Amino acid sequence: MDKINMKIKTTQLIAILWWVVAMTALPILAHGSIDQSPEAVKKWFKELRHAKEKLTELHFYVHDRVTAESPASVLVAQANATSKSPTMFGATYVFDDPMTLGPEPSSQIIGHAQGISSSASKEDDASQIVIMNLVFNDGKFNGSTLSVLGDYPFFQKYKEMPIAGGSGAFRLARGLVTAIIYAYNDTTQNEIINFHVLVLHY
Template structure:
C-alpha cells in the first residue's frame, strides 16, 4: 500500500468518549510513505483550536505515523495565533480501533513551548 493519500478533518475532544466536548479539529493529509513491511504514513496536520483561551490558534505538526507501533511521536514545527513560533511534540497512542469501519480513537498528548 505505497502511495495512497488521504485528507482528514477530525474532531479533537477533551476525552476519548465520542460525546466529549470538541475543543479542536485535526486538519491534514496522510500518505503511505513506506515500502517496507512495517507500514508507515507521513502526517502533515494542523490542530486548529476553536474553544477556550486558544480559540483561533493552531499547532502545525509533521511526522511519521507507523501503523504497527503502539507509540507514535510527531514534531510540532510551528503554529499560529497564541502558538506563534511553537516547538514541541505530539505523542499518539491508539485508544480504540474498529476494523470494520477503520475508524480509530487516538489519545494525543501535546507538549508545546510557545511565546
C-alpha cells in the same frame, strides 16, 4: 493508458499537497482574544525579546472516521499498484478529524485535526507521512493552531511527531506530539487516537 492515468493522479496529488501547504500558511481567523492583524504581529515580534518561553501540556482525543456516514477522512489519490501493496503504499487521505476532551464521540469538541496523510512505506511497518494543523476553536487557545509534520508508524505503540510551528497563542511554537491509538475497529478502520502534546511557546 496507464501512463496517462498515473500522470493525472500525480497532478491531482501535487494539487492536493499545494492546497495543504497553502492552508497551513493562511492565518486562521481567531474568535478569541489574540489580535492577528499585521500591526499586532509586528508589535508582538518587537516585544519578543522581553518574553519568556513557557511549556504547555495538552491532552485530547482525535476521532479518525473513514467509513462513517459522514467520514472525516477520505481517500483522494492512490497509485495503480496501491491495491496490491500490503501497506497500501501510495494511498493518500485528506482528513478533518474532530478533537475532543474525552474519548467518547459525544465529548466536548475543542477543535479539529486537519491535514493530509500518505502511506509512504513499502515494507510491513505501514508508516504514514502526516502533515496537519491542530486547529483549536474552544477555550483559552480558541483561534490558535499547531502545525505538526512527521512520521506515523501505525504499529508502534508511541507515534512521536514534531511540532514545526503555530499561530495565535502558539506563535513560534516547537515541541512534540505523542500519539497513542486508544481504540481501533478492524472492520470499519475507524480509530480514536490519544494525543499528548508538549509545546514550548511565548
